Amino acid sequence: MDLTKEQKIRLYTNLVRVRKLDETMVKALLTGKISTFFHSGEGQEAVGVGACSFLREDDYLFPSHRGHAISKTLIKGLPARIILAEHYGRITGCCDGVSGFHTCDMKLGIPGMSGTLGGHFPLAVGMGLAAQLRGKKQVVMVIEGEGTYARGTFHESMIMAATWKLPNLFIVENNQIMGNTPVKIIHPKDDFADLGFGYGVPAKVVDGQDVFAVHKEVQTAIDRARADEGPSLIECKTYRIQPHAVGLPDTLLGRPRTQEEIEVWRKRDPIKLAQKRLLKEGVLTQVDIEKIDGGAANEMEEADRLAWADPMPTDPKEILKKALYAE
Amino acid sequence: MREVRFIQAINEALLEEMKRDETVFIFGECVRGGTFPHTNGLFEKFGKDRVLDTSISENAIAGAAVGAALAGYRPIAELMFSDFFLIAGDEICNKAAKWRFTHGMKLKMPIVYMASTGGYIRSDSEHSQSVESLIMHTPGLRIAIPTTPYDAKGLLKTAIRDDDPVVYLYHKLLLTKKGEIPDEEYTIPFGLADVKKEGKDVTVVAVGFMVDLSLGVANKLQERGISVEVIDPRTLEPFDIDTIVTSVKKTKRVVIVDEDTLRCGVTGEIGMQIMEKAFDYLDAPIQRVAAANCPIPAGWYLEEHVLPQPPDIAAAILKVLGKDMDISDMKKEKVGFDAVKAFGDLGITKVKQN
Amino acid sequence: MLTKEQKMKLYTNLVRVRKLDEIMVKGVLSGKVCGHWSSQKGQEAVGVGATTFLRKDDYIFFCHRGHGITTVIPKGISPRAFIAEHFSKNSGACQGMGCLHVADMEYGAPGLSGSLGGDFVLAAGMGIAAKMRAKGQVVVCIQGDGTYGRGTFHEAALMAANWKLPIVWGVENNQYMVFTPTSDIFPKENMADLAFGYGMPGVVVDGQDVVAVFEAFQTAIERARAGEGPSLIECKTYRIEPHTYGMVDKRCAGLRSPEEIEPWVKKDPVNLFQERLLKEGVLTQADVDRIDREAIEEMEEAERFATESPAPDPQILKQVLYWK
Numbered sequence A: 001m002d003l004t005k006e007q008k009i010r011l012y013t014n015l016v017r018v019r020k021l022d023e024t025m026v027k028a029l030l031t032g033k034i035s036t037f038f039h040s041g042e043g044q045e046a047v048g049v050g051a052c053s054f055l056r057e058d059d060y061l062f063p064s065h066r067g068h069a070i071s072k073t074l075i076k077g078l079p080a081r082i083i084l085a086e087h088y089g090r091i092t093g094c095c096d097g098v099s100g101f102h103t104c105d106m107k108l109g110i111p112g113m114s115g116t117l118g119g120h121f122p123l124a125v126g127m128g129l130a131a132q133l134r135g136k137k138q139v140v141m142v143i144e145g146e147g148t149y150a151r152g153t154f155h156e157s158m159i160m161a162a163t164w165k166l167p168n169l170f171i172v173e174n175n176q177i178m179g180n181t182p183v184k185i186i187h188p189k190d191d192f193a194d195l196g197f198g199y200g201v202p203a204k205v206v207d208g209q210d211v212f213a214v215h216k217e218v219q220t221a222i223d224r225a226r227a228d229e230g231p232s233l234i235e236c237k238t239y240r241i242q243p244h245a246v247g248l249p250d251t252l253l254g255r256p257r258t259q260e261e262i263e264v265w266r267k268r269d270p271i272k273l274a275q276k277r278l279l280k281e282g283v284l285t286q287v288d289i290e291k292i293d294g295g296a297a298n299e300m301e302e303a304d305r306l307a308w309a310d311p312m313p314t315d316p317k318e319i320l321k322k323a324l325y326a327e
Numbered sequence B: 001m002r003e004v005r006f007i008q009a010i011n012e013a014l015l016e017e018m019k020r021d022e023t024v025f026i027f028g029e030c031v032r033g034g035t036f037p038h039t040n041g042l043f044e045k046f047g048k049d050r051v052l053d054t055s056i057s058e059n060a061i062a063g064a065a066v067g068a069a070l071a072g073y074r075p076i077a078e079l080m081f082s083d084f085f086l087i088a089g090d091e092i093c094n095k096a097a098k099w100r101f102t103h104g105m106k107l108k109m110p111i112v113y114m115a116s117t118g119g120y121i122r123s124d125s126e127h128s129q130s131v132e133s134l135i136m137h138t139p140g141l142r143i144a145i146p147t148t149p150y151d152a153k154g155l156l157k158t159a160i161r162d163d164d165p166v167v168y169l170y171h172k173l174l175l176t177k178k179g180e181i182p183d184e185e186y187t188i189p190f191g192l193a194d195v196k197k198e199g200k201d202v203t204v205v206a207v208g209f210m211v212d213l214s215l216g217v218a219n220k221l222q223e224r225g226i227s228v229e230v231i232d233p234r235t236l237e238p239f240d241i242d243t244i245v246t247s248v249k250k251t252k253r254v255v256i257v258d259e260d261t262l263r264c265g266v267t268g269e270i271g272m273q274i275m276e277k278a279f280d281y282l283d284a285p286i287q288r289v290a291a292a293n294c295p296i297p298a299g300w301y302l303e304e305h306v307l308p309q310p311p312d313i314a315a316a317i318l319k320v321l322g323k324d325m326d327i328s329d330m331k332k333e334k335v336g337f338d339a340v341k342a343f344g345d346l347g348i349t350k351v352k353q354n
Numbered sequence C: 001m002l003t004k005e006q007k008m009k010l011y012t013n014l015v016r017v018r019k020l021d022e023i024m025v026k027g028v029l030s031g032k033v034c035g036h037w038s039s040q041k042g043q044e045a046v047g048v049g050a051t052t053f054l055r056k057d058d059y060i061f062f063c064h065r066g067h068g069i070t071t072v073i074p075k076g077i078s079p080r081a082f083i084a085e086h087f088s089k090n091s092g093a094c095q096g097m098g099c100l101h102v103a104d105m106e107y108g109a110p111g112l113s114g115s116l117g118g119d120f121v122l123a124a125g126m127g128i129a130a131k132m133r134a135k136g137q138v139v140v141c142i143q144g145d146g147t148y149g150r151g152t153f154h155e156a157a158l159m160a161a162n163w164k165l166p167i168v169w170g171v172e173n174n175q176y177m178v179f180t181p182t183s184d185i186f187p188k189e190n191m192a193d194l195a196f197g198y199g200m201p202g203v204v205v206d207g208q209d210v211v212a213v214f215e216a217f218q219t220a221i222e223r224a225r226a227g228e229g230p231s232l233i234e235c236k237t238y239r240i241e242p243h244t245y246g247m248v249d250k251r252c253a254g255l256r257s258p259e260e261i262e263p264w265v266k267k268d269p270v271n272l273f274q275e276r277l278l279k280e281g282v283l284t285q286a287d288v289d290r291i292d293r294e295a296i297e298e299m300e301e302a303e304r305f306a307t308e309s310p311a312p313d314p315q316i317l318k319q320v321l322y323w324k
């Protein structure tokens, strides 16, 4: 099914919103508003935006740590102010400010984030099982970095999802680097998508810089899942522009990463690519682009201002009292 | 009241709860009929959607339970042997135990992790362990260890209805044990210890299968004029220290018995809590009986030298009382598991040992 | 091509393993075996075909079924040590401490993980060691179909493929995981298909045919010795006996039907190979009888040895935790 003009504009706008929020968060880290770290997802926005822009609210989503999931959670409906407030430890954050970057909002189908990578796979299968039992055609999407696909939990989860034909989508956001290690030296094959074959799960490789291509492939998989035809695996090839976490030395195997390699990928920046295409198709004009840019910048500026001004929890001890059990 | 076996009590709790609440489902290895027959009949009654067999995938079993709980269901994850909690450590001790906290305490995590526990079965070091100290150590996990059919049913029903992750351990040697349960519906609240035998001279706090061993010893000592009170905490988290303190105030002497290792085992934690709450009432240092700091050998000539035995419990009781007495008769009796016979009783085996 | 002697050796090993299995069954029934016995009857061709011609310094990991009987016996561990270990005697391969966990590093048999699937990652480690040592050693790791569900396989397979480790992964697919048919818990017909994702060869062979098994492993072993990396071989076989000896024989909740088992009894690997060798003229009926008799004598003698051996001294427990 072809995208309507509105849908295309929505995808483009979402790319820009995510980029602006990423920039806001980098700035927040550098000015000490965010403590510890921020794993910028600059240049990888098309994966999350393409995959999540048309999810249903009651679909479930497990995003990875990259960009602290903003290319997925913002798109699934979590307001920037709430994401930022959580990072700032404010009571208005999605987890009352206790979670750091583990954003979560069950009403939006965002169950939270695992600290140990690869922890999401079995959880997603459990949600797939729940979705299947409930019979409302919800889908469950996991988006993880390629490094994370080496966890044994992936194998166990694929077996379950494929055997029970669960409505799961496994998306590989292959940015070609795991920490400071190029993935080609730790993975035996070019394509992670090849792992699908062993489980009889349809698998595709797609250009992760092209938001429209990502969306098309993911939509096909979603349709399959909603039709009870089982899980799919989609590998999106992209590239990490920033260091693993902002401010860390940008090295590969102990040596500084070459700027040339980064430049090659900057030329394929997902926003630039989408812009070029939509200008050519006449979907957008230069004026529209500036408007979208300005709108996104305003949205994030305001979110940042409000979040920062939000109150801190007044009584941390009270919060910790509720820490362990539901009642 | 009617008499049932321990395993039947578990089975009834599962049947009743799955009938009562259709968000309850069970999955794991061989739950349609398997190694331990406590899930028998569930598949016939509730079908393949709610009784699911999996491959050998402990991480995915334990983790999928977390996912299903997050999505509003009440999964029961059967892990077969409590030793495999170590495999699924990330899912149980990191995800199930911490997820709710990590994400601002707005989520429920109604999971039951079930598994057989303990040794005396002449299997091996990876099918005989007791993991209660590991679980009790982890903030966010509840843990119930029933020792009678009555407790097995009542505690499991509570576990299933609880909104937090509960580890529920059934000891292999208790599966065939018989006991009375009421005909009508009942549950047992967590955090309520049960005085399994009243006594006035010494308090024995025993965990899990050790309750049975301690009761045996207590009855033998009764004939010799020593009155032992045996307390079964039933749940280690929440832990009912009050009942124990009340008993200590009466007897002034304590022995703690657990099948897990002595070092960093739950006997240390319980003993310390008694020290903090009832030190002034103690007339003698607390005694502990637990497994040696050693993996559990598979060989049957060696297992008895590692796991607690009745004479060890008797000796500790005598020591805390400052008494000397001949207990050599107790040494003859061996604690052990005749798998063929036990499984024969449960209808799993067809061959009788000769 | 196998020589006449090699064929005789394969056949003899099949018979020895079968006779040892019978002794173990008797041992369980008479209460001599410590723990349980999971008979591997009818599946012998897999282990025997894979390991009979391994080098002594090659490493093996085996499935829990048969407690390694089809691999450690061809590899050279004596039936005496095997039986005595199961009787928990100090003359056992592990001084009576391990029982089903038979191990002897002299024959490259490091043991058996109690939690299934634990062996995959250990095999990867031994593969790394073998590669570093550069003496052409290989690691053969055969596990049950159910065990391949463990995530440890994925992690080990990635490592092995990525570093081209000299490992042969074997699936002994007996179509059951305890009472659960494998087809109910694995999404595809062939587990060998898993190999594709790791970029290693994956083949399916008839697990009842000891020569076919041998040939498939031989190809993979040569590849591994040549530094070309791991392979995955799936052997299709069938569990004839109940999951453990004496258990009620179930399929899910119901009983397993004799009609299902019967065709597989007809494909008994010992009988199939015997018929073939008789037809080829490699064996005469007299040879068959002699091999049978010798195997029985060997196993009965080993059983007597084990029975007469003393139990381990509990003092041994003082030294169990650390090397020193």
Ligand SMILES: Cc1ncc(C[n+]2csc(CCOP(=O)(O)OP(=O)(O)O)c2C)c(N)n1
Residues within 6 Å of the ligand: A064, A065, A066, A115, A116, A117, A118, A144, A145, A146, A147, A148, A149, A175, A176, A177, A178, A179, A240, A244
């Ligand atoms: C189980 C586990 N191992 C290691 C880490 C530490 N860690 C955090 S991010 C990261 C790299 C992840 O790489 P990848 O999945 O490719 O995602 P990317 O960072 O490239 O987006 C690692 C190793 C972790 N959080 N959890």
Ligand SMILES: Cc1ncc(C[n+]2csc(CCOP(=O)(O)OP(=O)(O)O)c2C)c(N)n1
Residues within 6 Å of the ligand: B029, B056, B058, B080, B084, B087, C063, C064, C065, C114, C115, C116, C117, C143, C144, C145, C146, C147, C148, C174, C175, C176, C177, C178, C239
């Ligand atoms: C990690 C782990 N999970 C479960 C078990 C219990 N268990 C023992 S044998 C067995 C079945 C193994 O199936 P498979 O690998 O197909 O071997 P088979 O018994 O068919 O030879 C199971 C589940 C175990 N030992 N380890």
Ligand SMILES: [Mg+2]
Residues within 6 Å of the ligand: C144, C145, C146, C172, C173, C174, C175, C176, C177, C178
């Ligand atoms: Mg099997």
